Amino acid sequence: MAAGNDDVNQARTGDENPSRTASLATAEEYPLGAPMDTLSAMPTAGEHHPAFEEYCECIYEMREDNAEIIQARLAERLNVSRASVSEMVKRMESAGLVRVNATNLQLAPAGEELATRIVRRHRLAERFLTDVIGLSWSTAHHEACKWEHIISDEVEVGLNRLLGNPSTCPHGNPIPGANSGSVMATTLENIAVGSRFTLVRIPEEVEERDGALEELESHQLFPGRECTLASRNGDSVRITVHGATDQNVALSPYVSSRLLVTP
Ligand SMILES: [Zn+2]
Ligand SMILES: [Zn+2]
Secondary structure (H helix, E strand, O other), X not given: OHHHHHXXXXXXXXXXXXXXXXXXXXXXXXXXXXXXXHHOOOOOOOOOOHHHHHXXXXXXXXXXXXXXXXXXXXXXXXXXXXXXXXXXXXXHHHOOOEEEEOXXXXXXXXXXXXXXXXXHHHHHHHHHHHXXXXXXXXHHHHHHHHHOOOOOHHHHHHHHHHOOOOOEOOOOOEOOOOOOOXXXXXXXXXXXXXXXXXXXXXXXXXXXXXXXXXXXXXXXXOOOOEEEEEEEEOOEEEEEEOOOOOEEEEEOHHHHOOOEEEO
16 A cells, blocks of 8 residues: 555654554545545455544544543544544444444444454554564553554464464554453452452553553563552552562553553
């Protein structure tokens, strides 16, 4: 998908602007109400414009987080206007990618297939970028937001083989199709002060949040890390991160309310 890739690169401003937003900007350049066929810079069957991929991916991740999937929430997560979302949802509905039930959005089978492919490529790319190249979590996530649109079937198979068929991204999010088994995870709200817990998953919504991955990585809060809930005072949560030396750290309310853990 060379055209899409160039668009993504051109739209990038060079700062830490998430590439999710950058690639969406290209879709917004299409005139509203343009017929579907003018949207299709689709070189081969089964490929879609990056914006369709972003929307399907976002709906998939919202479902993964048990979020309410309505246009207003989608606009917030994608950081675009409500009007753009409404326009794109119409296009995606006629392309057979989503279904709209009253105000709720659902992936249609074709959208599900597309989302699964993009999420899988994003998470495999992150594994490669952190485990093999040694990039920071935040950089790997932002790079993977671009890679997910250009990885071919062949490269995906090769990456998966090279990485030894990983079951999750570096942040613990399951790679679709990798049979990671389901873990009954909960939020820190359900952990009593003084109790131990294991961090299992940093949801994609947290990965998208500016500064959140830096915060977690700086505390070495990797999936599998054992911690103790040290204190909770309203929104302010402190935990002890167990390791060679225990560290007592304060978590930001945004992060502490979303991390998924097992008791
Ligand atoms: Zn990510
Ligand atoms: Zn990740």
